[in-house]
Amino acid sequence: GSSLGPPPVGHARNTSPGSDAVAAMATPGCEEAVLASDCHARQMLAQMNKLRLRTDFCDVSLNVGGQVFRVHRLVLAASSPYFSALFSGGMREADKDEVQIIGVDPAVFESLLEFVYTGAINITVDNVQELMVAADMLHLNEVVSICGEFLKSHMDSSNCVGIFQFSEQIGCLEMLEFTENYIYVHFLEVCVTDEFRSLSKDQLVRLLRSEELRIEDEYQVFTAAMDWVLQDVAKRKKHVVEVLEAVRFPLLSPQRLFKYIEGITDFSLRVALQTLLKEYTEVSKSPKENKMYSQLQPAKMRPRRKARKYLYAIGDLITLSLRF
Structure with missing residues (x-):
């Protein structure tokens, strides 16, 4: 009989249950199989990190805030389009032995470098935003996603505006949409926080105009807007008309609004609010005389989509409250 030589390419010598090699199902009599190792990539990465820590085969230095990191061009270029472009032949840094990275804190860069070489990163509530900004700048998109998931898991009514x-x-549009929706759902808890009052005009x-505000009645939108104005009356009262434009005044009781306005201590703001409310009251009594108001009235008269709607049964003692 003929002797058997070395196994063909693709055959694994170790086929024990403990082997990391995973073979495709082979049909009887098949002399070839495609195998894949689950741990090969991890072992390669771990070995490259060991080489980095010993500075073996490192071919470039990165100067970040005065701290120098010895790295491998190939590893960084493979992990980020930013570094791929930086080390390409068309860039002036391509042939330099030391390249300066501007705008990143050394400690933050070290964490990102650890991720590049290990696939793991230590994220805390204190460093997550810095990591996300630097990762975005360096086009480490997976780190940006990881940081985003971390922020989502730690979001609450006291910090969601800051994250927004x-x-x-x-x-970051995906995070922006997520935080915006969070604010809408938890509006009544969010609108009383200091962060909410720090929003720009x-x-x-933008938030107050949304149909998605989860409120019990429109008066809560009005008071949220006024709380923002009253946080810094001197600078913000000039925006009161624009801010209150988002409020659906036809849904509110004029008596309740006038009573609120009477408690405003700033004279010019109180006069402005009284004038504004009188205008809304007058045009609501005769909307046909105000063409623009007639066009806006349907939207202004309709409760927000996610607002609590009250349904009153005339003649009954039961009041039904439905949330949509």
């Missing part, structure tokens, strides 16, 4: 502002600042108006 942060998401808008860095242009445009951010506030």
Whole structure:
């Protein structure tokens, strides 16, 4: 008989249950199989990290805030389009032995470098935003996603506005949408926080206009808007008309509003509010005389989609409250 040589390429010598090799199901008589190792990539990454820590085969230094990191161009280029472009032939840094990275804290960069070489990163409530900003700048998109999930899991009514502002600042649209929806759902808890009063005028108006506000009645939108104005009357009273434009006044009791306005201590603001409320009251009595108001009236008269609706049964003693 003929002797058997070394196994063909693709055959595994170790087929014990403890082996990391996973073979495709082979048909009887098949002399070839495609195998894959579950741990090969992890072992390669771990070995490259050991080489980095010993500075073996490192071919470039990164100067980050005065701290120098010895790294492998290939590893960084493979993990990020930013570094791929930085080390490409068309960039002036391509052939430099030391490259400066501006705008990143050394400690933050070290954490990101650990992720590049290990796939793991330590995230805390104190460093998550810095990590997310730096990861976004360096195009480490997986870290951005991980940080986003961390923020979502730690979100509550006291910090969601800050996360909303942060998401808008860095242009993270997915996080922005998530935090916006969170604010709508928890509006009554959020609108009484200091963070809510720190919103910019445009951010506030954007939120107050939404159909998704989970409220019990429109008066809560009015008081939330006024709390924002009263936080800094001197600077914010000039925005009162624009801010209150988002409030659906036809749903509110004029008597209740006038009573609220009487408690305003700032004279010019009180006069402005009284004038504004009189205008709303007058046009609501004769909307046909105000063409613009007639066009806006259907939207202003309709409760918000997620508001609590009250259904009163005339002649009955029972009041039904339905949330949609």
